[in-house]
Amino acid sequence: MKYTFFLFLFSSTFIFAQNDKIEAEQRIKKTEVPANSIAWLSASFSNLKKVKWYSETTSQIKSIEAKFKWNQINYSVEFSEDGSIEDVEIGRKLSELTKTTQESLTASFRQFEKFKLSKIQEQWTSDTGDKLSQALINNDPSLITIKYEVEFTAIIEGSYSLWEGLFDGNGILLSKRKVKLRATDNLDY
Amino acid sequence: MRYYFILLILVIGQTLKAQSELTFGFLPEIAVSHRWAEKWRVSGQLESMQQSFVNRNQERLEGYKYIRTDATSLLTYQLSPNWGIGLGGLARFENGDFVFRSIQQVTFNKRSSSLRFGHRLRTDQTFEPQSDIRLRLRYRFSLEIPLQGQTLNDGEFYTLWSAEQIGIYQTRELDWEQRLSGVLGYYINSNHKVEFGLDYRLDKFLDNPGRHRAWTMLNYYLNL
Numbered sequence: 001m002k003y004t005f006f007l008f009l010f011s012s013t014f015i016f017a018q019n020d021k022i023e024a025e026q027r028i029k030k031t032e033v034p035a036n037s038i039a040w041l042s043a044s045f046s047n048l049k050k051v052k053w054y055s056e057t058t059s060q061i062k063s064i065e066a067k068f069k070w071n072q073i074n075y076s077v078e079f080s081e082d083g084s085i086e087d088v089e090i091g092r093k094l095s096e097l098t099k100t101t102q103e104s105l106t107a108s109f110r111q112f113e114k115f116k117l118s119k120i121q122e123q124w125t126s127d128t129g130d131k132l133s134q135a136l137i138n139n140d141p142s143l144i145t146i147k148y149e150v151e152f153t154a155i156i157e158g159s160y161s162l163w164e165g166l167f168d169g170n171g172i173l174l175s176k177r178k179v180k181l182r183a184t185d186n187l188d189y
Numbered sequence: 190m191r192y193y194f195i196l197l198i199l200v201i202g203q204t205l206k207a208q209s210e211l212t213f214g215f216l217p218e219i220a221v222s223h224r225w226a227e228k229w230r231v232s233g234q235l236e237s238m239q240q241s242f243v244n245r246n247q248e249r250l251e252g253y254k255y256i257r258t259d260a261t262s263l264l265t266y267q268l269s270p271n272w273g274i275g276l277g278g279l280a281r282f283e284n285g286d287f288v289f290r291s292i293q294q295v296t297f298n299k300r301s302s303s304l305r306f307g308h309r310l311r312t313d314q315t316f317e318p319q320s321d322i323r324l325r326l327r328y329r330f331s332l333e334i335p336l337q338g339q340t341l342n343d344g345e346f347y348t349l350w351s352a353e354q355i356g357i358y359q360t361r362e363l364d365w366e367q368r369l370s371g372v373l374g375y376y377i378n379s380n381h382k383v384e385f386g387l388d389y390r391l392d393k394f395l396d397n398p399g400r401h402r403a404w405t406m407l408n409y410y411l412n413l
Contacts, residue, residue, distance in 0.1 A: 026345075027338045054338055067339070114269075153270045159227065162270045181270065182341065182379065183412050184298045185222050186349060187307030187331045188265065188273065189234055 025056045025065070034083025037064055041077060044133040045070050076121070085129040088136065089121040089149060097122075097148075104171030105148060111173075112154035118162070119151040151179065214240040214256070216388060216404035223413040228267040232277075235260055238404070257283040263292065272297055279313075288317040303339040307331035321360045329353035329368075343378045349386075357392075366392035372406060384408040 030038070033053050041048060045068075054065040062081040069075070074091035094102055094117060109115045126132040126144040135143040148167045156163060156176070165176040216239075222232035238256040242249060263277030273296045281288035294311040308330055315323040331351040335341040348371065355366040372386025388404040 025338050025340055025342060052339075160267075160269055181300075182305075182376075183222070183224075183410075184273075184296070184305075184307065185220060185232065185410050185412065186374070186382065186384065186408070187298050187305065187333065188275070188294075188296045188309060189220055189222075189232060189261075189263065 025054050028053050028055045028064075033064060033066075034079070036083040037066070037079040037085075040079075040083075040085050040129055040133065041066055044136045045075075085132060086125070088124040088132065090124065092120045092122045094120060101148075101169055101171075104169065105150070105167060106171075108167060108171035108173060109152070112152070112156060114160060115152055115154040117150070117152050121149040123147045123149050123166070147174065210243065210245045210250075210398070210400060212240055212243045212400070212402040214238065214242075214402070214404050215407075217407040219409050219411070221411045221413065230265045230267070232263045232265070233261070257281055261292070263294075265294075265296075271299055286318050288315060290315040303335060305333040307333070323357065323359040325358075326356045327353060333374075341376050343376065345376055347374045347376060348372065349374055349384065355392075363395070364392060365395055366390060370406065372408070380412050382410045384410075 030051070030053055032055070041051065048068060048070060051066050051068045054067065056063045056065055056078075063086065064079040064081065064083070066077045066079070067075070076089040076091075078086045078089070080086055094105070097105070097120075109117070124132060124135065124141070124144050124146060126135065131143045135141060146169055148169075150165050150167060151162065152165065153160070153162050159178065162179040162181060163176055164179050166174045168174055216236060218234060218236040220232060220234040222230055224230045236259045238259075240251065240254040240256055242253070243251040259279055259281050261277060261279040263275045265273050265275035267273045275292070275294045275296070277292045277294075279288075279290040279292060281290070290313050292311060292313045294309055296310075297308040299306050309328070311325075311327040311329070313325050313327070315325070317323070329351055330353075331349060333341070333347055333349045335345060335347045337345040341347050351368070351370045353368040355368070357364040357366060368388065368390045370386060370388040372384040374382055374384040376382045384406065385408075386406050388406050390402045390404070391399055393400045
């Protein structure tokens with residue numbers, strides 16, 4: 001009888017697993033990365049070492065991500081499945097941004113109740129991969145569009161949660177989404 | 190990852206070899222929790238402690254023995270995305286006696302780009318027949334590391350390491366217990382995960398040679 005209960009418990013596990021939406025990121029080998037992604041990265045970042053490659057699937061859309069440290073700064077570079085460059089994200093502290101951007105973002109953050117900054121990533125995008133590459137090589141942001149992906153805790157629409165917001169350089173909130181946190185039962189009990 | 194486990198087994202093995210008394214056994218647990226109204230969560234855990242053997246100076250003192258079953262229930266409230274508080278109770282059946290423990294806790298969990306850290310401060314009061322109340326103050330630090338990529342996703346393995354210090358006060362006497370545990374976990378999905386590992390406990394070492402206990406853990410978490 002008790003075996004029937006466990007059998008039911010574990011069968012339900014796999015039924016749930018099959019019904020869940022797949023949203024996953026997995027480490028992959030460099031050999032699995034499209035050659036054009038590797039070439040773009042080598043051309044844009046000189047003497048690059050220790051690049052970690054990931055395959056990401058979000059809402060059934062696949063992409064490839066390279067994560068690395070370059071000149072003591074954390075970079076995350078996203079490519080489409082065919083290897084074309086999509087964007088470059090640079091880990092920043094608020095104090096490292098220009099004074100104007102700092103002021104714009106800080107003013108925007110005031111709209112949120114109980115706001116606490118967790119992480120800022122400067123997002124560089126361009127209409128062409130060449131322009132983005134040139135902007136990185138020459139450290140010239142005038143060629144590209146810069147936005148800020150900000151992770152923060154705040155009360156929005158009555159929910160005190162962890163949020164991810166995309167802001168433009170003027171501090172205008174372009175989009176936001178609630179970050180789904182995994183249950184902490186194995187840390188709490 | 191396997192190197193962590195080998196290291197843990199070696200460290201525990203060496204420690205136990207050098208000591209006079211060792212208990213080894215099994216500590217399986219099922220934890221079921223349910224979240225409602227965004228901030229509230231209720232949980233129930235069932236844990237069974239079974240001794241496999243007790244050795245002193247490599248001599249077998251005791252063999253298999255069922256020790257006890259604990260049923261714990263906690264009601265937790267999420268103060269913020271990181272901070273939580275909880276109240277609960279434990280019911281224990283041991284040697285025909287009923288033991289009750291009241292529990293209060295504060296938790297702080299934080300995640301970095303790939304790791305999760307958990308801090309838990311807990312106080313509890315144990316009421317058992319023919320004994321004075323036992324008061325404990327506990328602090329546990331936990332670290333969860335994904336083993337397949339930067340973040341933990343469905344169908345991936347992780348490892349969880351915990352260290353806990355416990356101060357115990359009963360009948361005007363103080364004791365101190367230390368716990369270390371390491372598990373290999375499999376995150377099936379947001380509803381289910383399983384963990385397998387070792388839990389090492391050292392107590393009664395302030396005035397005595399110390400009691401060393403190592404438990405094989407098999408934990409199953411179900412979120413409804």
